[in-house]
Amino acid sequence: MPDLYDVAAIGNAIVDVITPASDDFLVEQDLPKGGMTLIDEARASELYDAMAPGVETSGGSAANTVAGIASFGGRAAFLGKVADDQLGEVFGHDMRALGAHFDTPPLKGGPATGRCLINVTPDSERTMATYLGAANQLGPDDVDARIIESSKITFLEGYLFTPDEARKAFAKAAVLARTNDRLIALTLSATFVVESFREVLIDFIEQQVDILFANEEEIAALFQTKDFDEAVSLTRPHVKIAALTCGAQGSVIIGGGEVHKVAAEPVKLMDTTGAGDAYAAGFLYGLSHGRPLNLCGKLGSIAASEVISHYGARPTVSLRDLAIKAGL
C-alpha cells in the first residue's frame, strides 16, 4: 500500500468543556486534582450543572495528537466514535477542517458524543472528568484496514484499553500494521489504565509496540517502581523506542541503544491540557519524516510548549512555522 498517511490514530472522540475553577470546587466535587476521572451520564450532568460557563472545543487525547501532526503539515487520519448528534458534528468538522481524514461512522441510537469536563485551577493545572458516551463504543468494525495499511505509524490511545471491543479493535489494527511492515505506537494515557491492565499492556508492548509514550507516573506504575531512572532501565528491554515525559523537566528518549535527554521549551504556562498529546504529535511527525530521536523529542517539546501557553488542548498557531523558526 502507498503511504497515504504519516500517522493513523485510534482514540476516544471527545468534545472538551473547559472552564476556570477554584481548588475548593475540586474538593467539593471530589475530583482528584490533575487527574482524569471517568464518570457516568448522571454524574456528568450533575457536575456540568455545578461548573462555571464554559467553552467547547474538540478534544480527545489521540485526536489532539492528530491535530498537532496536521499543524506540523503531516498527513494524519483519526479513527474514533462520535454519536449522530451536534457535538459529534462539531468533532467531525474540526477534525476534517484541520486537514485530517476522519470517516468512522457515527453511532446511532446509543449514548451521546463523549464529553470531557475540564476544570482549570488558577495554577494552570487541568482536572478532567470524562463521560465517554459514544467514544466507548468503538469496535473492530470501525478499524478501516485501508487506513492502517497505508499509514507509516498507527498510534493507539491507552484509554481505549479499557473497553473489550476497543481492545479487539487495537488487536486488529496491530495485526494489519504488522503484516504491512508498519510501525505501532502506544501511549499509556493514565495510571489507572496501567494499574488495571499491567500484564496485558506489558505483553502487548513486547509483542506489538515499536514506540511507547508515557509520563513519569505512568511508566513508574507499569514497572511498579517509584524511581524514574529504574523505570527507564526497566523499559529498555521491552520496546525499541520509548519517549518518557517529565512535565517541566522535559523528556527522556530511549532508542537505538542510547538514552537522550530533551529539555522542555520555556513558556508562560496557562493550561496544561493536551501537553502530552502535543508532545506525541511532534515526536511522531519527526519520526515519520526520518528525523533522529533527539530531534523528534525537540519537536515534541515545541508542540507541547505551544499548547500549554493557552486554554485548550490543540495548537492555535502553525506548529510547522514554530519548527521552522526553531531551525528544525
Place this chain on the structure above:
Amino acid sequence: MPDLYDVAAIGNAIVDVITPASDDFLVEQDLPKGGMTLIDEARASELYDAMAPGVETSGGSAANTVAGIASFGGRAAFLGKVADDQLGEVFGHDMRALGAHFDTPPLKGGPATGRCLINVTPDSERTMATYLGAANQLGPDDVDARIIESSKITFLEGYLFTPDEARKAFAKAAVLARTNDRLIALTLSATFVVESFREVLIDFIEQQVDILFANEEEIAALFQTKDFDEAVSLTRPHVKIAALTCGAQGSVIIGGGEVHKVAAEPVKLMDTTGAGDAYAAGFLYGLSHGRPLNLCGKLGSIAASEVISHYGARPTVSLRDLAIKAGL
C-alpha cells in the same frame, strides 16, 4: 412587584462558533466584512464545512449583555428560545452558570438551536453569519410577565424586530413594563434591521423606549443622514436617553438635556465580537444602580474594552473587579 432583577433582556439565544479566517476566505464565501448576515440552514452547513476548526461559546447579543451585567454583580434575567438539543443545553447551562435567570421553555420538534458562525480576520474584525434556528421562534407566550414586572429595565434586542411573533413579544413586554413603571431599553442591533423597519422602529422608540443603544452606522441609518452630529441632534427629540457608540472613538450619551462624550478605554484589540453588547451591559448596570449618565458610559467602555481584548463575546474576568479598580 419587588425588584427581582436589574435587567430582563429579550434576545436571540445563539451559540457562537468562533474561528480565525483570512480576508480571502470572506471574499470566497461572499461575506461582507464586519457585518452580520442571516443565513438558512443549508448555507450554514456549507459555510461551516468550509471554516477552520472552531471554538463554541454561548453568544447572542442581548444574552452577552446579560453575561456582562452578571459579571458586574448585577441581577439579570434572559428570555430567548433555544431548541431541545445539545447546543441549547450548553446555552442554558452557561446562562445559569453565570448567575442569570433563564427558563424560557426550549423549542421541541422544530429547528435546531441558532448558531452564529464568526470568522475573525487578522485585523481582529469579526464577520458574522447567523442561522437563527429556534431563536427565531420566540413569541408572546415566552414573555413571562412576572420577570418583566419585577425588572427595573427591560432590554430588547433589535435583531428580534424581524420575526412577527417576536415583535408581538416585544409589544407585550413593553405594555407589561410600562404599566409597572419600569424602563424599556432597545438596541438597534444592525443597519439591516433599521433599514427594514425604520418607521415601525421610530414609532416604537417614541412610544415605548426610554433608553436607546445604537452604533454610529445604525443611528445614521435610522435618521437617514451620513453626518453623525446631525444624527445626534435628530435623536434628541425622540428618546429620553440614548447611548451612541463610535468604536475606538468611544460613545456619545444624550440625556437630561445634556450630551456627554465618553472615551473608549485603551486596549490591545483581539476580537471585536460583543463590544456593543458589553457596552450596553456596563451602561445598564450603571443606570439600574442610579449612576449618572457619564459614569454609565464609562462602565460601558470598561466592559467593552475587556471583551475585545480576547476571543469571544463574554467577559473572562470579573467586570465588577475592573470597575472597582477604575474607582467606580
